[in-house]
Amino acid sequence: MNSDFTTVTLTLNPALDLSTAVARVEPAHKLRCEPPRFDPGGGGINVGRVIRRLGGSALAVYPEGGSTGQRLSVLLEAEGTPTRPSRIAGETRESFTVLDQSDAREYRFVLPGPELSSGELDACLEAAISAASPRGFVVVSGSLPPGVGPDCFTDLARRARVGGLRLVVDTSGPSLTAALEAGVYLAKPNLRELTDLMGSSLPDTASRVQACRDLIARGGSSAIALSLGAEGALLVTGDGAWSSPGLPVEPVSSVGAGDSFLGGFLWALGRDLGLVDGFRHAMASGAAALLSPGTELCRRADVFRLLEQVSVTPVEASA
Known part of the structure; x- marks a missing residue:
């Protein structure tokens, strides 16, 4: 039975994120680290955490395995994120980010994660679909665990259609292809x-907008939010396109920027603010x-302060 959650996030390969810093990253020597910070991680989980920080509510569905998975769940519950973990036999992975203080470069280490059986995968997909209003x-959002193929997006899209739900994806490679085909x-x-x-x-705005319109025309998506890094982003729908330049901020860490973008977008859509307003909130988030340092994600005060600086401009139809 569907619940009252406007947004449900599905993270098939979550992680317990550790971030720390050292004076300098160099081989052979023992590297004395700063006190570590632990955060629950994984694309969908982070999207839900951002929605909660902005004042909304999203249910996080994910496989939970071993003591690492339990610790991840405890962290989510401690910060008030509603969860529906699905127990698995394997151990939830860890990932860690190290800041080299000598040159402010970040080093990100991402472990592969546990394999999911077909039954464990099915339980996660069904939990996400049944929980959404x-x-x-x-x-x-996020990577797939070992043993799970991109066809899971085809299955998930079918279940979403049957349930009258709107599927949002942030993925890449064969997984993105499968999602758009579905x-x-x-x-x-x-x-x-x-x-x-x-x-x-x-190479330019015109070709990027046209590529997005081609995907939309083929039925791949109703809307595409194309992130362009420091250049900003584009939003393209069946009847319009908008661009927004990147905001002039001095980066402390790039970790979680994409998840924060999507979290801000979904928070606005959950409040029925529409796609263009969702795009504005995404840029600010x-x-x-x-x-924010390490794996901290965006902070509410920063989002609404930066929102006033976001510029969204329609792209000419000839672009």
């Missing part, structure tokens, strides 16, 4: 992912994440 959003409500590729998908270079 009618016309609600199901957001799947049809989704909103996709959030970056420029490299879109270029790989289209098989051709997209993504920029706000750059101001």
